[in-house]
Amino acid sequence: MxxxxxxxxxxxxxxxxxxxxxxxxxxxxxLPFLEAMQPAFSRAAAKQEPPRRFLGVCNNLGLLPEKFFPALTSTGRDYQLSPYLEVLKAHRNDFTVFSGVSHPDVDGGHPADNCFLTAAPHPGSGGFRNTISFDQFAAERIGHLTRFPSLTLGVNVSQGSRSLSWTGSGALIPCEEKPSEVFRRLFLQxxxxxxxxxxxxxxxxxxxxxxxxxxxxxxxxxxxxxxxxxxxxxxxxxxxxxxxxxxxxxxxxxPKPAVKTKQPADPASPVDYMEKTRLMYDMARLAFETDSTRMITLMLDSVNSPTIEVEGAEISDGYHSLSHHGKSPKKLAQLESIDREHMRLLGQLFTGLKSTKEGGATVLDRSMILYGSNLGNASTHVTTNLPVLFAGGGFKHGQHLVFDTTRNYPLPNLFVSMLERLGLEENPFASSTGTMRGLELA
Structure with a gap:
């Protein structure tokens, strides 16, 4: 032959x-990150500063815009918190909220969630081929410093159909949906x-x-x-x-690190969407605290979620159906309960990351958290004016940055700023035009 x-x-x-x-x-x-005990092939010398990390979270049904965004006239560091951001008021100085940002030429409604970290144009078109995602771009350059170059996580994701992580050849990296499996890989020898x-x-x-x-x-x-x-x-x-x-x-x-946390039990049903989300946030936090990886993505696949359970709220319709609310007061009230629970869980993640010190700072100070959606308004499937919140990572936060809500500012500029914070001088990335205007280092 x-x-x-x-x-x-x-x-x-x-x-x-x-x-x-x-x-x-x-x-x-x-190995866990210890100031007195650094892996020889992870950091060259103890005098080097602790590592920087990234967590990207996409809720592909977004958030009610009128509840999430502060008023456009309320800008800078004296802006008034919106109803949803009130849930995060304890962390006000730890995050920046943007108005008027999107990925140029990323359209197509729901398929745009695959481009949340790639910004590849026209995902709904025939013959579309995705490009490399932010996390994989960074992992190719610094992923060898940890056992896991990256983690790709998901909640209620249809197998093989959606992901935030994509290779340089445009191939989808499947999500891990079981918190117990993530824990096993992280901590069980x-x-x-x-x-x-x-x-x-x-x-x-x-x-x-x-x-x-x-x-x-x-x-x-x-x-x-x-x-x-x-x-x-x-x-x-x-x-x-x-x-x-x-x-x-x-x-x-x-050896794998020892943690006091027990291996979690996997929620049995897609109805347990919020509990799955909480557990995945816990896995991300533990992975960062032990310096297991520096790149994590989490796809919250709300499109494929049924009628979910939210503590203290009566949800009677499927998540996707609620997003097409038609301004029904009943649907809007249920959707607001879901959105507020998302904010509450995000606040818990911030609290957890702030509770651990690392090199004279907190893990949140060292971790860039990007939370947002591919849809500016799920009810109409528009992909402009995306709800985006950016926390931690050593930036000056506590502000509302407002850009043109008609001709949006390119969100990929934030990716360039994040790459620079990681020590990767890469300009441009995707459709970026520079670094993020108004976002300064702490």
């Missing part, structure tokens, strides 16, 4: 190794057999990279200058991936 041509071999094997690498790289766990199998997968990934590089190298003598330059870039990428695979192999023999 003849060997496949190099181009076919590269394409086929890269697909296999990528799936194995993603699955493999998410099985272990980093694998058996010697499981560790050996994990090392075998990592070794296989590296051997595939070696083989691909070997076949591609044989082509070099027959290529022109431009193609040789492209091939050199390819080799650089292969070597980088090999180094990251090596780092992943080192983590297999590092």
């Amino acid at each position: 003849s060997s496949p041509t190099p181009s076919v071999f590269i394409s086929t094997q890269r697909g296999v190794s990528r799936r194995q690498f993603l699955r493999a790289s998410g099985i272990g766990m980093a 694998g058996s010697p057999k499981e560790i050996a199998e994990q090392e075998r997968r990592l070794a296989l990934g590296q051997s595939i990279m070696d083989a691909v590089a070997g076949q591609a190298k044989s082509l070099e003598r027959d290529l022109g200058a431009h193609d040789r330059e492209r091939l050199d870039q390819y080799f650089t990428g292969v070597r980088d991936l090999e180094q990251r695979l090596g780092k992943s192999r080192e983590w297999e023999h590092k």
Whole structure:
């Protein structure tokens, strides 16, 4: 049997190794962050500042705009909190709220949730191909510093249909929906057999990279200058991936951190949407506190959620149906109860992140939290004037930044500011035009 041509071999094997690498790289766990005990391959010296992190949360049915946004005339640091932001008033100085922001040319209604962290245009069009998400862009550059380059989480997500995390080739990274499984991967030590199998997968990934590089190298003598330059870039990428695979192999023999929290029980029904959300916030907080990963995404798939339970409220209709309220007072009241519960859970997350100190600051100070939606108004499916709240991360907060609500300011500019905060000088990202205007470092 003849060997496949190099181009076919590269394409086929890269697909296999990528799936194995993603699955493999998410099985272990980093050591907890301790100022007196830093992993040798995580930070070069104890004098370096503690790491910075990112959590991106998208509720794909958004929030009632009239309850979320402060008045457009109420700007700056003296703005008056909106009804929903009143729920977060204890953290007023820890977050910034934006009006008049969106992703340029990201339309299509519900499909736009897949572009919340990519800003790829026209997701509802035929032949659409997504681009790399913010978390994966950063993970490709700093993900090797932790056992988990990233975590992709979800609540009530239809399997394989939605995610906030996308690879550079536009492939969806499936969400993990079980809090118990996230906890297991973070904190429960694998058996010697499981560790050996994990090392075998990592070794296989590296051997595939070696083989691909070997076949591609044989082509070099027959290529022109431009193609040789492209091939050199390819080799650089292969070597980088090999180094990251090596780092992943080192983590297999590092003990997992001990936490006082018990492994959670998975809610049995999609009705338990809010409890699932709370548990995923807890998993994100624990992952940050133990420096297990620095990139987390959480898709709150409200579109696929049924009539959900909210403590103290009577919800009689499905979440998606409520979003198309037609200004019905009954539906609006139920939807407001759901939205307020979202704000309450977000406030709990902020409180938890602020309760842990790290390098003279809190974990919230070191963690950028982006909370928002792909829909400015779920009732009409518009994708402009997105409800967006940005907390933590070492920025000057406590303000309402107002931009043109007709010709929106590009939200990807915030991504550039976040990349710079991570120490990644990358400009532009997606459809950005610069850094986020009005957002200053603390």
